[in-house]
Amino acid sequence: MSMPSDVLARTSALIEAPSVTPATGAVFDDLESMLAPLGFAVHRFIAGEPPEGPVENLFAIRQGPPGSRHFAFAGHLDVVPPGEGWSSPPFAAEVRELPGGRVLYGRGAVDMKGAIAAMVCAVEQIPVEAGTVSFIITGDEEGPAKYGTVPLIAHIRDLGEVPDFCLVGEPTSVHRLGDMVKIGRRGSVNIWLTAKGAQGHVAYPHLADNPIPRLVALLAELDALVLDEGSAWFQPSNLEITDLEVGNRATNVIPAEARARLSIRYNDHHTGQALVDRVTEIAARHRTEVRATLHGEAFITLPGAQSALVAAAVEAETGINPELSTTGGTSDARFLRALCPVIEFGLTNATMHKTDEAVAVEDLEVLVRIYRRIAEAALRS
Structure with a gap:
């Protein structure tokens, strides 16, 4: 010894x-x-x-x-x-x-x-x-x-x-x-989502565009995704919603913008860019912008x-x-x-x-x- x-x-x-x-x-x-x-x-x-x-x-x-x-x-x-x-x-x-x-x-x-x-x-x-x-x-x-x-x-x-x-x-x-x-x-990518609309009075919704329902629908669709079942040496990939923000303090105003953040930890079935592209394609249907940062494959x-x-x-x-x-x-x-x-x-x-x-x-x-x-x-x- x-x-x-x-x-x-x-x-x-x-x-x-x-x-x-x-x-x-x-x-x-x-x-x-x-x-x-x-x-x-x-x-x-x-x-x-x-x-x-x-x-x-x-x-x-x-x-x-x-x-x-x-x-x-x-x-x-x-x-x-x-x-x-x-x-x-x-x-x-x-x-x-x-x-x-x-x-x-x-x-x-x-x-x-x-x-x-x-x-x-x-x-x-x-x-x-x-x-x-x-x-x-x-x-x-x-x-x-x-x-x-x-x-x-x-x-x-x-x-x-x-x-x-x-x-x-x-x-x-x-x-x-x-x-x-x-x-x-596993790889790691963070994604920021921004749904933009038009501010307005809650009593006149036809004069506004509320981005929250669109963002919520997008998040529901993303949360339901099954990315994979795992691979030989890796556990299944997971997509997690890590933040949801509107910042609207008024009770009678439809906000102009709603934001959310995702974190995806993924295995060797994916690349970070391919996952970003997939989220971007889904987000486009909900008129939501995407920004991403890849932290490693x-x-x-x-x-x-x-x-x-x-x-x-x-x-x-x-x-x-x-x-x-x-x-x-x-x-x-x-x-x-x-x-x-x-x-x-x-x-x-x-x-x-x-x-x-x-x-x-x-x-x-x-x-x-x-x-x-x-x-x-x-x-x-």
Whole structure:
């Protein structure tokens, strides 16, 4: 068994550098100070302007022998706002002794500063001779993700340092560490609907054009759609109505406009543009305008060598044969898959984005060992 690592201290340091998305500054200073002594060349750059930026990004690489394989860890240092109701300050990194063992509390403990600290500790135990290792770290995953991993990928390509395989440290585990590995994600598209009419007095409806009935009829038709029954590796696609707004404060006025918003999470039966086109065709019959933003296509790294080595590392340290899954929301793996094969594995996600986000200290130590096994196996393959 390997000696205990500094993962608790490193996770605590990252938590104590507040980094609500979009993140810049101190938290990246902390990560650089961890990586530079391990022989990594650290590249940092700022991208974007307010309100979606500025965003800081980091690519760090430690070169192995010429011709050796290149394995990359990827993740994000930005976190969601802490909100109210914490039992301890969200950026204080408090360790509590509980009946089940020590637990570390703080925003980002599982999503995903704990994983990044575990990556650093894992690499610390891997000799340079094993191969090339890199870190692909953004400050813009929890937000619009416009100035984060996408420009990082361009930077990596410009450097000519494209990895052979990438592991993203998202908190994929559900009930206990090691029970789930993500090998793909569904696609995501948001759609805004605007039905325009003509304002008028409710007593004279013939002089107005009420857009609400048209929008309601459109939403009913869209809600009734069955997009598919799922596919080999994906659950059924779902279309959800996420907002409905008129904003009419007057009781005797027919409004001139009504608006709604949809979110579609879709599998590999579809592309985002095809779904937008389908909604647009239906909306046209209801005289409703459509605007859409595509956040990423469905993708999968089919079970094979990469998933096998990840599963083997997990089972060796936890005794669990993990489920290979494509469930959940989007992640930056949707971008990284254009760079190289990508798989996601990390801590349990029960407290992510919640008040009193927390991670078992023992899970952090086990994650270090799993990540070391994954990296070593990837560099040998």
